[in-house]
Amino acid sequence: MHDLRPIGVFDSGVGGLTVLAALRRALPAEDLLYLGDTARVPYGTRSATTVERYALRVASHLYEDGIKALVVACNTATTHALPALTAAGRRAGVPVLGVIEPGVAEALRRTRSGRVAVLGTEGTIRGGRYQALLAPHVREVQARACGLFVGLAEEGWTDGEVARLVAERYLAPLRDGPDTVILGCTHYPLLRGVIEAALPGVAIVDSAESTAVATRERLAEAGLLRQAGTGRSRFLVTDNVERFQHAGRRFLGVVPKPVALVDLDTPTGVFGGAA
Amino acid sequence: MHDLRPIGVFDSGVGGLTVLAALRRALPAEDLLYLGDTARVPYGTRSATTVERYALRVASHLYEDGIKALVVACNTATTHALPALTAAGRRAGVPVLGVIEPGVAEALRRTRSGRVAVLGTEGTIRGGRYQALLAPHVREVQARACGLFVGLAEEGWTDGEVARLVAERYLAPLRDGPDTVILGCTHYPLLRGVIEAALPGVAIVDSAESTAVATRERLAEAGLLRQAGTGRSRFLVTDNVERFQHAGRRFLGVVPKPVALVDLDTPTGVFGGAA
Numbered sequence: 245m246h247d248l249r250p251i252g253v254f255d256s257g258v259g260g261l262t263v264l265a266a267l268r269r270a271l272p273a274e275d276l277l278y279l280g281d282t283a284r285v286p287y288g289t290r291s292a293t294t295v296e297r298y299a300l301r302v303a304s305h306l307y308e309d310g311i312k313a314l315v316v317a318c319n320t321a322t323t324h325a326l327p328a329l330t331a332a333g334r335r336a337g338v339p340v341l342g343v344i345e346p347g348v349a350e351a352l353r354r355t356r357s358g359r360v361a362v363l364g365t366e367g368t369i370r371g372g373r374y375q376a377l378l379a380p381h382v383r384e385v386q387a388r389a390c391g392l393f394v395g396l397a398e399e400g401w402t403d404g405e406v407a408r409l410v411a412e413r414y415l416a417p418l419r420d421g422p423d424t425v426i427l428g429c430t431h432y433p434l435l436r437g438v439i440e441a442a443l444p445g446v447a448i449v450d451s452a453e454s455t456a457v458a459t460r461e462r463l464a465e466a467g468l469l470r471q472a473g474t475g476r477s478r479f480l481v482t483d484n485v486e487r488f489q490h491a492g493r494r495f496l497g498v499v500p501k502p503v504a505l506v507d508l509d510t511p512t513g514v515f516g517g518a519a
Numbered sequence: 520m521h522d523l524r525p526i527g528v529f530d531s532g533v534g535g536l537t538v539l540a541a542l543r544r545a546l547p548a549e550d551l552l553y554l555g556d557t558a559r560v561p562y563g564t565r566s567a568t569t570v571e572r573y574a575l576r577v578a579s580h581l582y583e584d585g586i587k588a589l590v591v592a593c594n595t596a597t598t599h600a601l602p603a604l605t606a607a608g609r610r611a612g613v614p615v616l617g618v619i620e621p622g623v624a625e626a627l628r629r630t631r632s633g634r635v636a637v638l639g640t641e642g643t644i645r646g647g648r649y650q651a652l653l654a655p656h657v658r659e660v661q662a663r664a665c666g667l668f669v670g671l672a673e674e675g676w677t678d679g680e681v682a683r684l685v686a687e688r689y690l691a692p693l694r695d696g697p698d699t700v701i702l703g704c705t706h707y708p709l710l711r712g713v714i715e716a717a718l719p720g721v722a723i724v725d726s727a728e729s730t731a732v733a734t735r736e737r738l739a740e741a742g743l744l745r746q747a748g749t750g751r752s753r754f755l756v757t758d759n760v761e762r763f764q765h766a767g768r769r770f771l772g773v774v775p776k777p778v779a780l781v782d783l784d785t786p787t788g789v790f791g792g793a794a
Contacts, residue, residue: 283569284559291759294558366762395670406688409681484566487641 247468250275250478251459252311252338254302257285258398258488259430260317261495263343264477266456267315271463274475279306279506280492283482286394287320288365288429295367299325300332301508305480307336312468315459316342317452319364319428323371339462346458347426347451348377354447355424358383363390363414363439364428374428386422390414390432397431398491403438411438418443426451434494479503522743525550525753526734527586527613529577532560533673533763534705535592536770538618539752541731542590546738549750553592554581554781555767558758561669562595563640563704570642574600575607576783580755582611587743590734591617594639594703594726598646614737621733622701622726623652629722630699633658638665638689638714639703649703661697665689665707672706673766678713686713693718701726709769754778 251271253264257280264278281287281302287295299321303314314333316322321329322342333340351360360382362374369389378385392410401407418425419442426449427433433450440448463469479500481488492500526546528539532555539553556562556577562570574596578589589608591597596604597617608615626635635657637649644664653660667685676682693700699722702708708725715723738744754775756763767775 283565285564286561289560289759289762290558294758391674392667392670392676395667399666401667401688406681406684409684413676413681483569484564487564 246471247312248275248470249310249312250277251463252306252309252314253278253317254281254299254306254314254321255279255318255430256281256287256321258492258495259394261492261500262430262433263315263317263452263455265496266452267459268475268477270456270460272475273470273473275470276475276477277306277309277311277480278477278500279480280488281482281508282484282488283508286365287318288367288391288394290320290367292324292371295320295324296328299329303329303332305506305508307332307338311338313459313463314338314340315455316340317430317455319343319430320367320371323368323373339466341455341459341462343430343451343455344373344377344428346454347428347449348374350451350454351378351424351426351449352381354449355382357423359386359422360384360424360426361386361388361418361422362426362428363388363393363432365389365394366391368428374426384422386418388414388418390429393429393435394431397434397494400494402434407435407438408441411435411442415439415442423447424449480506482506482508521746522587523550523745524585524587525552526738527578527581527584527589528553528592529556529574529581529589529596530554530593530705531556531562531596533767533770534669536767536775537705537708538590538592538727538730540771541727542734543750543752545731545735547750548745548748550745551750551752552581552584552586552755553752553775554755555757555763556783557756557763558783561640562593563642563666563669565595565642567599567646570595570599571603574604578604578607580781580783582613586613588734588738589613589615590730591615592705592727592730594618594705595642595646598643598648614741614743616730616734616737618705618726618730619648619652619703621729622703622724623649625726625729626653626699626701626724627656629724630657632698634661634697635659635699635701636661636663636693636697637701637703638663638668638707640664640669641666643703649701659697661693663689663693665704668704668710669706672709672769675769677709682710682713683716686710686717690714690717698722699724755781757781757783
């Protein structure tokens with residue numbers, strides 16, 4: 245009833261830090277171990293089989309590091325790899341949660357009109373997982389790939405004229421449509437202001453929050469919660485620590501640290517006994 | 520005096536197709552073999568050592584495929600890997616050309632005021648190769664990382680209000696400064712219109728053109744030119760053929776084909792005897 249192992253959080257880069265921040269708020273006692281696969285970011289434009297291969301490699305590294313649960317904090321990885329990751333997690337005795345199902349559940353609670361839209365990367369939208377989960381329960385699902393939102397978030401251009409115009413161009417076709425919109429990419433919460441302005445009166449679902457709540461529930465059910473103390477976060481990346489810290493600050497509010505570089509082409513981790 | 524082997528052209532993704540198009544015009548008789556490392560694109564945000572490792576792997580695949588020259592059609596790979604690629608090319612008996620030196624030479628021919636600027640990805644600008652090559656010969660060098668230009672080019676938003684505003688924001692600090700600007704990223708020629716509009720009266724150097732001319736000269740000196748016939752192009756990518764063809768059309772004017780998927784984690788190529 246007092247499991248000290250960290251929760252693993254996995255993303256292709258910095259975007260999943262929005263999920264890490266939500267987990268930190270929902271589960272303040274837990275240690276969090278984040279892995280950003282920055283050598284192979286972005287997943288959003290890769291093929292399904294490539295994303296699945298990358299995701300399984302990352303997960304196996306985190307299992308070796310002794311995590312007690314895995315949160316797939318990346319919509320594209322959840323889209324293409326959740327079934328394979330869940331199967332691997334079962335073999336390792338580790339529960340696996342994606343970011344898509346909690347966001348879908350929240351959108352279904354929020355919508356009144358039964359018209360829901362999802363915004364995401366090309367890979368997430370093409371993968372169709374949001375659409376498949378929503379369709380049986382609502383009147384209409386719309387999906388929009390908003391490729392430039394990621395670049396805007398990483399450049400820090402999250403408000404102002406450029407961000408406003410880009411949001412306008414992507415979202416104008418959704419006006420007078422859905423009453424609920426899911427931010428189906430972990431970068432998009434940084435652009436929430438301009439997205440809301442482009443879609444007045446529409447409910448915005450940030451799946452980072454929903455995922456954090458779902459993770460707390462799952463850990464409680466499994467008796468895996470840490471009951472007391474103050475959790476720490478640490479970070480692994482597969483390339484370019486400096487850029488991760490620089491861009492990561494926009495997503496986390498503070499500079500992510502400590503960060504270690506990990507080589508996923510070799511079988512051993514870098515924290516080793518120092519974890 | 521009549522060498523039928525193809526010229527290898529290498530980029531991290533689709534951007535190098537602007538160089539391929541320029542080579543096609545300058546060397547209409549030559550066969551061209553393009554390799555886009557789309558499983559590991561973008562190189563622009565990766566560390567120097569990672570880019571060098573990826574570039575050497577790609578080059579070795581092209582050497583095995585029997586190329587007679589290698590054009591590194593990627594500014595980031597030229598920045599971080601040209602010395603290592605040139606050394607490997609010497610061992611393979613293959614001349615290697617990057618995109619940076621020809622663009623620098625052209626800028627030095629064009630500038631009157633001796634004030635030159637270069638626009639590029641974060642990796643290219645951080646790498647400092649343009650700055651190091653220009654500085655001894657000019658009064659002033661300015662360098663600007665324009666991260667969002669790549670996303671705009673790939674999204675096809677190359678004119679209109681968004682592109683105009685983004686160019687304005689990146690380039691306004693250069694106004695009343697340099698008289699010559701190098702497009703130090705193979706994506707940027709697609710945005711030439713908005714870049715010129717943001718910098719009226721400034722000479723724009725497109726290094727794709729300069730590189731094609733330099734390649735023709737180098738092959739002529741080495742006696743490697745194909746003297747007659749109509750060259751063909753073929754394409755290799757490391758992931759997602761469909762996306763390469765879709766995005767590639769914007770860069771090449773036509774859909775790139777034939778395209779084959781190649782796995783750089785295994786030692787053998789895919790065209791094999793069918794080449």
